[in-house]
Amino acid sequence: MENFYLIIVVVLFALAISDLIVGVSNDAVNFLNSAFGSKAAPRWVIMAIASLGILIGATFSSGMMEVARKGIFHPDQFYFAEIMIIFIAVMLTDIILLDFYNTVGLPTSTTVSIVFELLGAAVAVAVVKIMNSSDQSMLDLGTYINSAKALAIITGILLSVVIAFFSGSLVQWVTRLIFTYRFEKTFRYFGAIFGGFAITAITYFILIKGAKGSSFISGETLSWIKMNTISIIVVCFVGWTVILQLLVWFVRLNILKVIVLVGTFALAMAFAGNDLVNFIGVPLAGFKSFQAWASTPGTDPYGMTMGILAQKVHTETYLLVIAGIIMTVTLWFSKKARTVTETEIGLSNQNEGEEKFGSSFFARLLVRRSLSANSGFKNLLPTSIQKGIQNRFDKPATPPGIDKKDAPAFDMIRASVNLTVASILISIGTSLKLPLSTTYVTFMVAMGTSLSDRAWDRDSAVYRITGVLTVIGGWFFTAFSAFTAAFIFANLIHWLGGYAIIGLLAIAITFVVRSHILHRKKSTMDVVIQDADEEDASIIIKGEVFEQLTYAVAVVTTKIPKVYGKIVTGLAYEERSKLKESLKKVRKLDKEAKSLKNQVPLVVKKLTEDSITTGPFYVQLLDYLREIAHSINFIAEPAFDYVDNNHKAMVPEQIEELNTIQEKLEDFFKTVNRLLKENNYDLEQIEKAFGKQKDLLDSLRKFRKEQIRRIKAEKVGTRNSVLYLGIINETKNLVLHAGNLLKASRDFTANDGEDSILQTDDM
Template identity: 55%
Template sequence: MHTLYLFIVTILVILAISDLVVGVSNDAVNFLNSALGAKTAPFHIILLVAALGVLIGATFSSGMMEVARKGIFHPEHFYFNEIMLLFLAVMLTDVIMLDFFNTYGLPTSTTVSIVFELLGAAVAISIIKITRNPDAPHDLGTYINSGKALAIISGILISVVVAFLVGAFIQWLVRLVFTFNYERTFKYFGALWGGFSFTAIIYFILIKGAKGSSIITPDTLVWIKSHTMLILGLSFIGWTVLLQVVLSLFRINILKFIVLVGTFGLAMAFAGNDLVNFIGVPLAGVASFQEFIRSGATDPSGFAMTALAGPVKTPTFYLLLAGLIMVLTMAFSKKARTVTATTIDLSRQEEGQERFESSVLARAIVRQTVGLSKAIKFVIPENVRVTINKRFDRTEYNKLKKEKGVAFDMVRASVNLVVASILIAIGTSLKLPLSTTYVTFMVAMGTSLADRAWGRESAVYRVTGVIVVITGWFMTAMIAFTISFIIAYIIFYGKIYGILAFLALDTYLIIKNRFIHSKREEEKQKKEEIISDTHEINGSEVFNKCKTETLSILEESSNLFYNTLIYFSKENRKKLKNIQKKIYNLNKKVKELKDNVYFTIRNLEENSIETGHYYVQSLDYLRETAHCLTYINNPIFKHIDNNHPLFPREQMEGMLKINDKIFTLFKHVKEAIQKDEFDNIDLILEIQKEILSDIKSLQKKHVKMIKKHGNIKTRPSILLFNILGESKNLVLYLVNILKAQRDFVIYQKENHLLS
């Protein structure tokens, strides 16, 4: 029996390390995004500052460990066997759920996840206890501290609204004072802002960090609390004077120091606060096992876990070891950078490749906001609007972006950190259930809105991104509760078999997520390379690019079209489904080419501008060709998937003959484009004419059959007309592609651009 629980403890320790990795990958965004987005310092310097904050903060987290033991449930009402399975269910859920969020680059709250996992598993075990033991208390409130969960949900709502509005308001004021050309205005007001910023961050460190420290004595904490205003007042005066001297004598950019100190403060607070989310449960499991062994008890189902309700003192060595793992994760985790990139992309000052698509809700919000903005213009006098607009002029920022490639400037980075620090510190001192993750994210969104980063071109995509992230926060709570409830229930009855099954499932999902993430990152890197590529290209390069892309797409299209009709005639659902996926990917590929046409034209040499027209024209026809494949394959697959009958034999044979001719047409078009020889275009036009005639003939024949025979099926008829219509469009677009390439070649030869 002891062997089973030793095995569970071992698994908990392994899961603790895994959870540290996936947890920090998600949480790192909260203290790294401002410094990275503004490129305040080289990456290794930012990482070093954050690492120092994490290591110091880890030693402050000792007092938070009791949350995992008694914050959500009452341990004295659970026995050793129950508590161990509860902890295991929580960790199995947490690792895979956070890894899923990391894979798709979505920031979430590790606190919310661990709280609702504990709640879900505890409710499952409590229900089992109530149903199995008639003598046990039948009130769930006896076992569960439900008030904590409600506080977390209210915390989400408070964090989202307050942080967003305060962040937007403060950023608007700060930008109004400093403008985007902040180097000129900073010499007058920079010391005041620096003094305020450093004071806010110190207040945050004292309030948020010191209270859980295993180093600071209780007497020191009492003194800090009773002299808080004095400390803050002296800090503000001291920093303001010091920074004014520094600005006057050395002309140093103090914003860099503000951002780096803020990064340190937030990193320290996150390590102090959130370390419990990763190792609190495994440490509680280890402590439970040690208590059981120490007691000499032999019956795990009869040993009450009253000891977990006592005070917690975690060895500093464990905390530092956990801190070290967190630091290594920050340095090497690709998923940490993916999550960080999401927040930076959503708050980026300029438009560009957007991570999220548009949504109905986002469009409605933007539409209403635009309407409100127009209404406000009538209220504010024009001279006031002109003055404000001048303060938001981005000329200097555009130069900075061109030189350093920043997502936003250091003024915004400092506001992000200062406002987040103040809100979190106030929330902590008032014992409000504010989520630090939610505060930092929503402050970043608020400041980007106030900075006019969400212009008409990008607003709808940014708003969609924010909606997706916020929805993910609520989903975190529901998913965490549900999955941990199910796992706890199954492993309670399944014992070792249930445990092994979920371990295997976790391992499989983590490996699968790794492949998904690698693929997504590869696609993202390709897009970024296209956007960031600014070297000039000549007409010859555009022509070769167009020719290569056209041949590649035509080759794929010909095979997909031909095989669609062949497998339809054989009613091969599996093959048709596979082709459907390939056509979807082809459409995605062509859409990306068309979306990136702006960047290709942007990089054209001045004397090659005309070639851009031919390139755009070719892409238009390729896009329509890909659409035709979709409109042919989707109805066919749906038809077969619903087990509807095929065409009558005569119509099927006619359709397959047309299929062969279209495949031949594809072949001739590809050969002409490949060789840049268009002498046989008349032959190709003859083949096109013949195919169009066959399509028309088959349509007429089927119309007569419907009129003559009353037993002709409706659905096959509708499908036949659809396939013939789209095949006709495909043939027309195919010849248009050929003509576009021919015109491109003629232009190249006439202007001596063909290499």
Template identity: 50%
Template sequence: MGDIYILMLVALTVLAVIDLVVGVSNDAVNFLNSAIGSKAVSIRTLMIVASIGIFFGAVFSSGMMEVARKGIFVPSQFYFNEIMIIFMAVMITDVILLDLFNTLGMPTSTTVSIVFELLGAAVAMALIKIGGSDTETMANLGKYINSESALLIISGILLSVVIAFTVGAIVQYFTRLIFTFHYEKRMKYFGAIFGGLALTAITYFIFMKGLGGTPFYDDIKHLLVGNEFIIIGISFVFWLIVSQLFSILFKKNILVLVILVGTFGLALAFAGNDLVNFIGVPMAALHSYRAWSVSGIEATELSMGVLAQKVPTESLLLFIAGAIMVVTLWLSKKARSVTETEIGLARQGDGHEKFQPNFFSRLIVRGSVNISQAFKFIIPNSVVDKIDQQFQKPVVTLPKDKEYELPAFDMIRASVNLMVAGILISIATSFKLPLSTTYVTFMVAMGTSLADRAWDRESAVYRVAGVVNVILGWFSTAIIAFLASATFAYLIYLGGGIVIALSLILVGFLLVRGYLVHSRKLKEKNKKRYMKRAELITISGVIEESSGHISEVIKRVNKLYTSVVDDLASHDLNKLAKTEKHVKKLNKEVNELKEDVFYFIKSLDDASVKASRFYILVLGYLQDVTQSIEYISSSSFRHVNNHHKNLKKSQINDLKSINEKLKELFDQIEIDFSEKSFQDLSRILEEKQELLNHVSESIDNQIGRIRTEETSPKNTTLYFGILLETKDLISALMNLLQLYHEFYVLEKKKLGNN
């Protein structure tokens, strides 16, 4: 019987390693974003500092394992076999859930996930025990669960979201009023004071939070507790002197040191305290197994009150865990995706928005605009003008091919992010209030973004939508973690080893699938051929950069049109649904290119007006093409989805005939544009009228059928719609070819004159 528990320990060990990888990939957002977004130091330097913080935080952590053992449930109320089921269910759920959020590129809380997974599995097992008892009822659930801890954690989540956002916004607003965006001069006079304050806050955070779980904390606790103000005073004087010397000796901005120390502090606290989220459960399982193996008592009879005792230090395991976390930090691509989400929402400049507006974001932005307008009536214009001057952003001029090097926000905001997050986490720790470091750091970053006016009228509705989506994701984390963990616990209780094996196979499948999905997204992102603004200063540049993209669009339209015709012929709803999905994706990509027109034109030289006009026309014709195929696809899907009659055989034959001619046209265009060979465009243009005439003949044939045999108005509507949109598609395509043909003739004349 013991063999099953050894296998469970092995499985838990493997899951712990995987959980470390997926957990670090998500929680890296907590300590990397401020430094990455501000570009205060090189990525290499930043990663080294964060790695040192993570490693020391992991190696010296020990006392933080209590939550996995007795923080959520009462261990003495469960037997060894039941505890192992709870732990297996928790780890399986945690790996799946965190990897899902990593694949989506969304930050979530590893603390909240592990807490609600423990709660869900423990509740499920408690209900099983109550159901099998003749004397217990639902009223006895409280003796199995630490309900006070659960309620305290939930309240901590709600409070941390609101408080972190509010405090971050207030501190950043007044910091910006003092230093402005042109802070270099003022930093010469007040930089040492600001650096002293910021570094003092971060140092206090490192001692009170980062070292709180270390094995030697009890040895120095008497020096820290009760002497907070003395520590703060000494730290401020020390860092004030260091800040001044740093600026004088190294001739560098003190904010660089603030950001580095702040990143180290957050990384140290993350590893030292959040490590429980990844290996706390497997370590508790190991200690449970050791206690059972020497007890001589049956697994179904040994109460696990031993878990309420002090956790022994496992130095080797902590060392290995720290090493895995550091390696993951350097190699994880998903960590970069999660980081990009927060930086994208916090960035000062414009760009492509990841999230689409929703009802809540529109409502919030509309209300904020109204409140802002109301304040303008109350506050004197002179004061408003003075405040606006403090928020005037500097105009940074860079070579056009270097614009991507601009930071997402400046070092003032990065320093405030780290300082405020550290202070809030330290205060919560001192009052023993549970919170999520992810929630605090994210909401502080969002608050400082709002105060810095990074969310203007152009971007606010998208950024707020992103924040709303992330917050909803947080609460869904708790619900999903609870339900999934409870379900796994119940299934493992029923099926034992077979269910565990199947669950591990499911974990492997989902991890591989998540990796493939994420890799595909990265490839698609890299494959997107957004016009390189710096190189598009002539029509030739536009031609060179856009031809391959046009070839790709035509290739996809060709395939999509054929799919619609074939799926209509077979009346296949599922295939039409898939085709419509691909059509919408194509249309979205072309729309994104059109949304980029403003930045493209703004980045060009004054002598590049013709290139701008050419580029706009190209995108306009491409959009016409994709809109036509979108209409054809959506109307066909809607027709079949509403269970209308099949198109008649004569109608299908006409569409297939048109499709064959279009396929020949599309194939030739795809080849010409992929090879950038435009000498054959004149021949294709000459066949334009023949194509349009063929479509017109099909329209005439349908008119004849209506007068003699056609009895379905829905079929007629669909058929005419497809034919008319096909005519529009051909016309837009021919206009695009005409544009490129004129360019080819013009270039040929230039060569002849030379």
């Protein structure tokens, strides 16, 4: 029996390592977002500073470990075997859940996940105990669950969302009002004071407050710090202010860079000090439980309660350091960490660009109401004050020669506010032993500062708000799914024992491997990130425009006849699954065409003067490509809906006609595809292609007349007629746009000449 529980402990620590990896991939956004978004330093410098912060912050996490042992449930009410069931269920759930969020690129809360997993697993075991007891009912559930502490933790997490958003919004508005976007002149006079305040705040809340949880700072040192808090704050503020001002005078120090880098270090410390419990707190608690049980050989695992977990237990520093090293290595090599970071930077970006999220009804409603309220508020202020405020928030134009795509997502003023406010809020939570969500706090602070900084203008507001709502909705899903999954896993392990553990481990491994493969495929896109000289991560477009378009057009002209054939077959045999599959492919194709179309402004801005005449043909070609995608979509969707709603089958004459169209369409598109691939626009070949187009259009006109005869003869119903005539019409559009695509490609090639479409120095 002892060997069985020893294996569970080993499994817990193996899961802890995995949890550290997926957890850091998710939470790296918390402390890297501001430094990366503002491009305060080369990537390797930012990463090195964050790594140092993690290593030091890990040793400050000892006090937080109590949350995993007694923060959610009363350990003295559970036997050793039951405690181990709770812990193994929690760790399995955590890995699966966090890896899912990392794969889709959404930042979620490791704190919320661990709290609700502990709650779900503990409730599951407690319910089993109550059901097996003759003198207890569900009203006694409070005996097992530390409801007061759990409620305080959950309330603290929810309140932190609101407080973080409004704190970030207010502080950023005041800061921007003082310094404006052209802050260089003002910063010469007040920069040292601003830096002194920011670094003092970070010093106090991270180093002083966080020291309470340290595994190596003595009680006497903590008492001295507490007695001299005010003196330390004053000395730090005066000292930092003087030092920064002297450095500005003598070495022209960029104070904002210092604040951003120190803030990154501090927030990394806060993350490690606050969130390390989420990853290793449960395995360490399981290890302590096993040590207590194994110290009395022969003890029944269902006969020894675990009141020892309620005692204050000191976590060894070496364990915390090992955890910090694993987190640091993950930070450097995790590709998923970059995906999650890109989501938050995109939502707070000051520049225009392709939005990751779409529009939603609530976002549109909120923007309309906000615009209305803003207009009403402006009417209350004198015109002079309105102009004065507007002048403080006027954004400078992008310097000549710098593309907006290459510019920082936001300036270092906002990055400094993000880091300072988030560090203070998280450190307060740490000092109060409340495991606030670092993800919630940093994300909402960043969103609040973005709002105040007017990053959400009328062209992007609905998409940014939809993105924020999507992330927040994911947080609620985290809580629900964490509780539910842990509840189910704990029950399975209780009833099936080791078999359930093996099965759930296999599921977890499969899920993680599969999600890794999906993420790798998702990361293969036309836009890649390169760290060219390790000083700036800039976005470039793969290849020349001509090569990119040739590839895109070839893909479309190859896929269209295949999908069209599947649609015809699906209608002929009423195969719903085949039509559904075709619709998915068509929507994906439409999305790809839309993505290419959205790149038009970026490419046009990069046109050289010598090749500027190519621009209209490039835009025209993409227009036709988009229209082709639209046309096939308007064929696939009605066809699927028709069969999905179980309407009458197509008559044999219609199927025969559609097969004829499909054969001629395939022949026409093969010809177009060959000419495009070979870049062969010989007059004879072009005329041959358009001869096939004319023949196909003649067939479409003929079959339209046949359908009208069937309608008059009442051989077909209304829904059948609407679908068939719609397919004929959209097929006509499809063929016409394909012909225009061929002409545009010919003109595009003819005008391209020897010139490169993009400036070669950008490539």
